[in-house]
Amino acid sequence: METLQAIFHALPAVLAWHNVLAMVVGTLAGMVVGSLPGLTATMAIAVLIPLTFSMSPLVALGIMAGIYNGAMYGGAVPAILLNVPGTPPSIVTTFDGYPLAKQGRAALALKVACWSSAIGGALSAISLMALAPPLVLVTLLFGPSEYFWLGILGMSSIAILLGKDPIKGLIAAAIGLLLGTVGSDVVTGQQRFTFGRLELIDGINLLVILTGLYAIPPAIRMIEKRYSENTERIEIKGHPDDGFFKNFKYLLPTWLRSSLIGIGVGILPATGGSMAAFLAYNEVRRTAKNPELFGKGDIRGVAAAETGNNSDNSAAMIPALVLGVPGSGVSAVILAGLLVHGLQPGPQLFRDTPDIVYGFMWQMLFTSFMLFALGGNIATRLFSQVMRLPQVILAPMIMCLTLVGIYALSNDMFNVWIMFGMGIVGYILNRLDFPLAPIVLGLVLGNMIEQNLRLTMLIHQGDLTALIASPLSKVLFGLCLILCVVPIFRRLRRAKS
Amino acid sequence: MSFRIAECSAAAGMILLVIIGWFQISDLPTDARMFPAALLLIIGILSTALLVRGIIGKAAHFLNDEAKQWRFAISGKRMFIGFAMLALYFLTLPYLGFFTTSFILIIGIAKGAGYHKPIPLICSALGFCIFVYAIFVALFERPLPEEFFVTLLSTSF
Amino acid sequence: MTKPRFSLSLIAAIGLTVLSSTAAIAQNYPDHAIDVIVAFNPGGGTDVAARTIEPYIEKYLGEDLVIINKPGAGGEVGFSLLATGKKDGYTMGFINLPAMYSYSYERDTAYSPKSFTGVANLVYDPGVIVVRSDSTLKTLQDLVDYGTKNPGALPIGTSGSIGSSEHIAILGVEAATGAKFNHVPFGATAPLRTALLGGHIQVAAFNLSEATEYVKDGSMRLLGVMSDKRNAMSPDTPTFREQGVDVISGSSRGLAVSAGTDPKVVAILSAAVEKAVNDPEYLAKAKAAGVPVHYIGGADYDVFLSQVSASLDAAWAATPWSK
Numbered sequence: 011m012e013t014l015q016a017i018f019h020a021l022p023a024v025l026a027w028h029n030v031l032a033m034v035v036g037t038l039a040g041m042v043v044g045s046l047p048g049l050t051a052t053m054a055i056a057v058l059i060p061l062t063f064s065m066s067p068l069v070a071l072g073i074m075a076g077i078y079n080g081a082m083y084g085g086a087v088p089a090i091l092l093n094v095p096g097t098p099p100s101i102v103t104t105f106d107g108y109p110l111a112k113q114g115r116a117a118l119a120l121k122v123a124c125w126s127s128a129i130g131g132a133l134s135a136i137s138l139m140a141l142a143p144p145l146v147l148v149t150l151l152f153g154p155s156e157y158f159w160l161g162i163l164g165m166s167s168i169a170i171l172l173g174k175d176p177i178k179g180l181i182a183a184a185i186g187l188l189l190g191t192v193g194s195d196v197v198t199g200q201q202r203f204t205f206g207r208l209e210l211i212d213g214i215n216l217l218v219i220l221t222g223l224y225a226i227p228p229a230i231r232m233i234e235k236r237y238s239e240n241t242e243r244i245e246i247k248g249h250p251d252d253g254f255f256k257n258f259k260y261l262l263p264t265w266l267r268s269s270l271i272g273i274g275v276g277i278l279p280a281t282g283g284s285m286a287a288f289l290a291y292n293e294v295r296r297t298a299k300n301p302e303l304f305g306k307g308d309i310r311g312v313a314a315a316e317t318g319n320n321s322d323n324s325a326a327m328i329p330a331l332v333l334g335v336p337g338s339g340v341s342a343v344i345l346a347g348l349l350v351h352g353l354q355p356g357p358q359l360f361r362d363t364p365d366i367v368y369g370f371m372w373q374m375l376f377t378s379f380m381l382f383a384l385g386g387n388i389a390t391r392l393f394s395q396v397m398r399l400p401q402v403i404l405a406p407m408i409m410c411l412t413l414v415g416i417y418a419l420s421n422d423m424f425n426v427w428i429m430f431g432m433g434i435v436g437y438i439l440n441r442l443d444f445p446l447a448p449i450v451l452g453l454v455l456g457n458m459i460e461q462n463l464r465l466t467m468l469i470h471q472g473d474l475t476a477l478i479a480s481p482l483s484k485v486l487f488g489l490c491l492i493l494c495v496v497p498i499f500r501r502l503r504r505a506k507s
Numbered sequence: 508m509s510f511r512i513a514e515c516s517a518a519a520g521m522i523l524l525v526i527i528g529w530f531q532i533s534d535l536p537t538d539a540r541m542f543p544a545a546l547l548l549i550i551g552i553l554s555t556a557l558l559v560r561g562i563i564g565k566a567a568h569f570l571n572d573e574a575k576q577w578r579f580a581i582s583g584k585r586m587f588i589g590f591a592m593l594a595l596y597f598l599t600l601p602y603l604g605f606f607t608t609s610f611i612l613i614i615g616i617a618k619g620a621g622y623h624k625p626i627p628l629i630c631s632a633l634g635f636c637i638f639v640y641a642i643f644v645a646l647f648e649r650p651l652p653e654e655f656f657v658t659l660l661s662t663s664f
Numbered sequence: 665m666t667k668p669r670f671s672l673s674l675i676a677a678i679g680l681t682v683l684s685s686t687a688a689i690a691q692n693y694p695d696h697a698i699d700v701i702v703a704f705n706p707g708g709g710t711d712v713a714a715r716t717i718e719p720y721i722e723k724y725l726g727e728d729l730v731i732i733n734k735p736g737a738g739g740e741v742g743f744s745l746l747a748t749g750k751k752d753g754y755t756m757g758f759i760n761l762p763a764m765y766s767y768s769y770e771r772d773t774a775y776s777p778k779s780f781t782g783v784a785n786l787v788y789d790p791g792v793i794v795v796r797s798d799s800t801l802k803t804l805q806d807l808v809d810y811g812t813k814n815p816g817a818l819p820i821g822t823s824g825s826i827g828s829s830e831h832i833a834i835l836g837v838e839a840a841t842g843a844k845f846n847h848v849p850f851g852a853t854a855p856l857r858t859a860l861l862g863g864h865i866q867v868a869a870f871n872l873s874e875a876t877e878y879v880k881d882g883s884m885r886l887l888g889v890m891s892d893k894r895n896a897m898s899p900d901t902p903t904f905r906e907q908g909v910d911v912i913s914g915s916s917r918g919l920a921v922s923a924g925t926d927p928k929v930v931a932i933l934s935a936a937v938e939k940a941v942n943d944p945e946y947l948a949k950a951k952a953a954g955v956p957v958h959y960i961g962g963a964d965y966d967v968f969l970s971q972v973s974a975s976l977d978a979a980w981a982a983t984p985w986s987k
Contacts, residue, residue, distance in 0.1 A: 042642060049643075056705070060715040060731075153864025177560075181521070181553045188528075188546045194738070196851040199770060199826030199986050200539040203531055208744065211737035230589040234581040236621040279854065333861065334877075335854040346712045352952025356877040399631060402620035403613060407635050409593055410609040413600070414643055414651065420735055421650055426597055434590065441579050442510075442517050460542045461851070468848045469819040469865060650732070 016360075017139055020368035023068060024376070032069045033373055036076020037380045041389060043077065044084025045096045047225040047408065048217060048415020051081035052339040059347045067351040068369050074344050075373035076380070081340075082283065082320045083127035083381050087393055090119045090312070091246075094225045094408065098216055098454070099283040099319035101224070101447055102291045106304060106311025117390060118252045119312050124385035125254060126265060126313040130321035131378030133269040134276065138324040139371045143360070145277050145325075146332040152278055154465040155477050159486035160278065161459035164285045164451070166493040167292035171447045178444045186452020189214060190460075197464050209424045216453055218425045221412045222432025223449065227440050230433070232405035246394035257309065264294050264310045268317035275318075276325025282338040283319040283326075284454045290318030292493075324374045331355050331367060510577040515561035521554040585620075592616060604654030606636045693753055693929050697728040700919075701749070701757035703742025705735045710758055710917060713787065716949060720940035725933070729756075738825075740767050747775030751922045753929035756783065759920045761972050766827045769976070770986045777973040781930055782965035783919040784937040788958035789871040790891035790914035791833050792901070793820070794884045799866060804888045804907040807867065811843025819846040821860065823853040823870040827985050830869040832976070833890055833913035835983045840909050860884065871915060872897055873956045890914060897956060912975070916958070918965065934961045 023029065043054040054077050062070035085097030090107035103123060110119040137145070152160070165183070172179030192203045193213030204210040251257075268290035275286040294314035295304045304311050326341040334355040336342035345355055353359060359367055399407075416429050436446060463477075470476035478487050525547045532540050532547075580586040592615065600608045613632040622628060644651065700718070704710045711733060718729050734742035743764050746757035759780060767773050793807065801807050810818055822830035826849060834847055845867075850856035853870050860868045861883055876897050878884040886901045890913040894903060904911045919937060921930060940946060941959040950957045960968050979985075 039646070046642075056711075059712065060718070063715075063719065149858060150862035153859050153862055155864075177553050177557055181550055181557070184546045184549045184553070188543060188550070191543045191546070194825065195535075195539040196825045197849055198536055198539040200535050201771075202535065202539065202543055203528070205531075208737045208741050211740065212735065226593070230586055230593075231581065233589050233616055233620050234585040237617070238621055279858065329858070333858060335858050346709075349712055349953045350716060350949075352949055354877065354952070354954045356881075358877060358881070400617070400622060402617045402622050403628065403631050406609075406613040406616040407631075409596065410605075410612065410635070410639070413597070413609075414605070414639060417651065418643070420741075421732060422734075423597065423601060430594065430597060433593070437586075437590075438517060442514055464538060465848060465850065468846065471817075471846065 016364040017368045017371070020365045021372060023365060024072075024369045024372045029068050029072050029373075030376075032065075032072035033076045033377050033380060034384070036073035037080040037377050037384055038076075039073075040077035040080020040082075041084035041087075041385065042080075044081030044100075045087040045393075046411050046415065047088060047094050047096055048221045048412045049418070050097050050217065050339075050415075051077050052343055053415075053418065054081065055340065055347065056343045059343070059350055062347065063350065067348075067353065067366050068373075070347060070351060071344075071366070071370045072373045072377075074347055075370060076377045078323055078340055078344070079127070079131045079320065079374065079377040079381060080384075082131070082323060083124060083316065083385050085319075086123035086127070086312070086316055087120065087389065090123065091116055091393065091397055092404075092408070093228055095220065097283075097319075098220055098450065099287040099322075100315070101220070101284070101450055102287040102315035102318070103312055105291065105315070105447075106306070106308050107315075109305070109307035110309065110312065113307050114247070115249065115307070116246045117248050118309065120246070120390050120393070121252055121254075122257070122261070122309045122312045123316045124381055124389070125257075126261070126268075126316035127320040127385065128378050128381040129265050130269050130272055130317035130319070131323055131381065132375055134273050134321040134324035135371060135375035135378055137273050138328055138374060139368065142328045142332055142371075145328050149277050149279065149329045149333065149335070151482050153480070154462040154469065155480065155483045156486060157278075158459060158462040158466060158477065159483055159490060161455045161462065162490045163486060163493065164289060164455045165459070166490055167288045168448050168451060171445055171451065175443060178442070179448050182439070182444050182446065183448035183452045186449035187456040187459075188452075189219060189449070190453045190456030196461060197468065207424075209420070209422075213457075214428060215419055215425065216450070217419065218416055218429050219432050219453060220450060221416055222429035223436035223439075223446050225408055225412045226429070226433025227437040229405040229408040230437060232401040235401075237400060237402045246390055246397060261310065261313045264313045265317050267294055267297070268314045269321040272318045272321030273325040276322040276338075277328050279326075279329050279335045279338075282454070283322040284450070286322040287315045287318040288451060290314045320378070324371070327370075327374070331359060331370075511561050511564070513579055515558055518554045518558040518561060522551060522558070525551040525554065588619070589616075592619075601652050602655060603652075604657070605651040606640070607654055607656060609639075610636055693926075693932055694725060694727040696754065697730050698725075698753070699755050700729050700731050701742045701746050701755065702731055702733050703735065703739035703746075703758065703760070705733060710739075710760060712953075713917060713955060714758055716953070716955075717786065717937075717940055717946060720943045720946045721936055723943070724939040725936035738767070739763060740773060743767075744774035746920065747779035747922055749922050751924040751926075753921060753925050753933070756919055756921050756933065759918055761916045761918070761969070762829050762832070762976055763824075763915070765973055765976050766829075766832070769980050769984070770827055777969065779923050780920040780969070781923045781925055782969050783921060783930055783933045784941070784962075785916055785918035785958060785960035785965050785968060786937070786941060787917040787956055788914055788960075789873050789916070789956045790889050790895055790912075791830055791869060792872045792875055792889050793867060793869050793887045794860065794875050794879070795867050795887060796860060796863060797882055797885045799885065801867065801887065802885075804902075804904060804909060807887055808837070808841045808843045808909065811838075811845050812841070815844035816846050818867060819848045819865055821848045821850050821856045821865040821868040823850060823856050823868075823874075825849050825851055829913050829915050831985060832979050833911055834869060835985060836911040836913065836979060837904075837909055839982050840911060873954050876954065895956075916968075916972075918960070931962070934965075937961070 040051060043049050055074050081097060085095060085100035086103045089095045089100040089103040090111050093104050093108040095101045095104055107119045168183050192210055194201050194211045271290045271293055272286040291314045294310055295301050326338045330336040330341040330345050336345050348355060353363055413426055416425050419425050466476055478484050528547050532543050596608055596612045610632050614628060617628055702711050702714045714731055722729050734745055739760055749755040765777055768776060795801050820834055822828055824830055831847060834845060838844055853874050856868050859865045872889060872895055875884055879886055888904045888907055889895050889901050890904050890911050892912055938959060938961050941957060
């Protein structure tokens with residue numbers, strides 16, 4: 011009861027006009043930032059922190075909440091229109107979003123992405139408000155062995171990413187995992203694959219690889235055709251069947267399922283939105299009556315991906331606010347933003363400054379709703395203008411944008427050249443029908459799997475049974491078995507018949 | 508180049524990289540080496556499978572008819588020029604500055620690809636530069652390589 | 665929203681520049697903006713600390729500071745840039761000790777402890793060993809006894825990697841007492857702290873400021889602080905030395921310039937930082953954010969730097985932690 015009172019006590023301040031304005035500005039900025047390949051919410055919030063010194067904490071947090079939610083949706087826009095994910099999680103959005111766009115249903119895909127982002131974000135914010143302290147207990151159940159199994163669980167969704175030729179899919183996954191080992195090994199301090207370069211000791215940033223693999227090859231493909239030969243164009247035109255209520259019933263199960271997965275993944279630090287999107291997509295596809303439609307332009311695929319990654323948002327703030335343990339890169343910089351305003355995360359945050367904590371939660375909720383208003387028609391109209399540019403002009407613009415984002419990571423050209431190399435690799439792999447998504451998945455999860463396996467082994471001095479010692483790790487192990495073995499079994503049965 | 512040859516060369520290339528990688532990590536202590544070594548082994552084995560499959564002629568099995576019309580690039584020459592221009596862009600950018608080089612790149616590529624309407628072209632290139640300036644430099648204060656012309660003007664001034 | 669502040673500070677900066685130049689300081693230093701290298705990502709701990717103090721240093725120096733993030737190799741990229749940078753006083757950088765020095769033992773670095781001249785230390789955060797509050801280990805002595813009777817059996821998590829200040833401190837405890845522990849590097853404080861709270865690891869070593877809130881709310885217990893005297897943040901916790909284990913360790917963060925910079929310039933910078941650190945507004949902010957501010961300036965800082973370097977030399981000679 012006391013909590014409920016505290017929650018509503020925070021509401022009026024959030025609705026003050028300057029706070030509402032901050033949320034609108036933040037959401038719009040987030041959408042723009044998210045839609046540019048190479049620039050993410052993490053970077054946007056990090057560079058905004060010093061600018062928020064002079065603002066009141068709620069205004070600053072309102073902007074951050076807006077950027078966070080806006081960017082997660084913004085990433086879907088280039089994913090759908092150009093097959094270039096704007097943020098790491100929106101790779102999953104490309105699976106069905108781009109085929110939809112090619113079928114002339116880009117407007118529908120954009121709308122579904124918008125609704126799904128809003129719904130995922132809102133449900134996640136509600137869970138943050140209602141359940142933050144108890145949900146943290148779940149976070150604490152996870153130790154190294156549990157994280158190891160969680161990583162394996164994430165890798166199991168690879169089965170659907172393998173593409174037509176499983177050998178190539180597996181090679182791609184191994185390449186991703188291998189790229190994740192570049193840098194200094196935490197446990198021994200040894201350098202792996204750094205070739206004596208200082209810049210590689212911290213590993214290769216995911217964004218560098220993502221942008222190289224996904225943004226450069228399509229840009230090159232676009233300019234391989236002369237302007238006059240280039241007739242292909244993505245049109246963003248509405249369709250009478252695109253209404254929210256017309257699709258509501260069809261998408262509702264997907265929204266609920268994906269939100270639950272996203273929230274679950276969110277409260278576990280060290281996983282993040284990409285894993286939420288991958289797992290949600292995998293699960294929705296697995297349980298669908300007609301899984302063969304996925305990957306060819308099923309709106310449920312877009313809905314699963316976008317709901318998954320946006321419902322990770324607020325949930326990731328739960329361990330961040332309650333324990334001071336950020337669940338993702340973005341929540342880490344939001345924590346830094348809180349610190350700048352003298353708000354130290356941890357149990358005392360809820361005790362000492364409830365109006366700000368719960369105010370922030372309201373802002374996460376309101377900015378999710380704002381996606382409905384700002385993301386729907388306004389964004390669609392804006393982006394249809396951009397898409398009217400001829401591809402031969404759009405392509406060099408994409409190239410320039412990748413440079414800005416990647417250059418800004420460390421203010422030098424080293425990462426830019428790695429991205430260029432990745433662009434060549436991506437082009438070759440793409441042409442040879444290697445799927446690229448397993449590379450990114452491997453990169454996201456590789457460190458988590460290896461490090462937690464080795465930490466478990468170190469703590470228990472090489473005792474392998476420690477991996478399934480706790481009840482939770484047994485459950486996760488069982489889940490991994492089901493998710494990995496069942497698809498193989500099904501495939502075999504299908505092959506027989 | 509047929510799909511089969513392309514696939515075989517990629518597989519061979521990967522096997523070569525695996526061997527190089529194997530030597531790279533050969534002097535690491537066992538526990539740091541274990542994971543990357545296992546991965547290299549997996550890539551090596553699978554690439555070998557790919558290579559063998561290609562040699563005995565089953566490579567294009569999964570593409571069926573697509574494989575027959577398969578070409579590595581829509582236009583090999585243009586692909587090569589595209590990558591070369593991108594490399595040139597990255598090379599000159601630290602010296603000439605972001606906006607100057609980007610402006611040249613956009614106009615150069617569009618012209619090269621046969622787009623000959625000067626006014627829309629210059630407008631979109633300018634619009635792009637203004638957009639990037641507004642978002643990255645003015646709003647987010649991201650430092651970009653300094654403009655050669657601006658430095659030149661300000662120092663002579 | 666930010667515009668008024670910007671123009672105000674600009675006017676203030678111009679005004680102060682005029683003032684300081686009329687005060688006839690040698691070479692009119694500073695007469696343009698000073699680059700400050702932060703060797704970590706935007707939004708990281710060092711970056712936030714840097715951006716928090718930046719306006720206060722600007723206020724007393726009368727010149728703009730431009731923060732440049734140069735992340736990479738745990739800070740080594742940025743430290744190297746600082747060491748090899750210009751010696752005109754317009755390039756300054758944040759240094760993190762002992763991490764910055766300890767890299768030199770593990771690999772060839774482009775700098776040595778002699779490559780830097782300290783401007784001022786800002787933060788000092790002593791190392792601690794913590795357990796969950798329900799642990800059977802009540803004192804440091806219990807821990808040492810356990811480690812002596814069961815050598816290598818007790819895992820102790822540290823927030824860094826091999827060669828972090830916590831790792832070296834544990835090596836120090838082992839050398840001082842003859843106990844043996846099982847070192848488990850978690851790589852960062854956040855996952856380690858959750859693992860400790862969740863009971864996945866029993867003992868952990870990290871920095872005091874990262875533990876105080878959890879000690880206050882009763883979920884963790886401090887076994888000791890690795891500083892020479894008790895710390896104001898937790899005055900009831902005995903030091904290691906009091907408990908008979910002579911280990912002093914902690915991480916510190918300060919400002920430095922490349923060695924060879926004009927001492928007068930360093931003195932000007934140092935004075936501005938001292939005023940900034942004592943600005944009540946800054947102190948209030950730092951306290952709220954739980955930053956353990958600890959100013960050491962001028963010659964004292966040089967002494968401090970050489971002490972850190974000497975103790976690392978000693979630790980390396982006793983037990984090299986990496987090959």
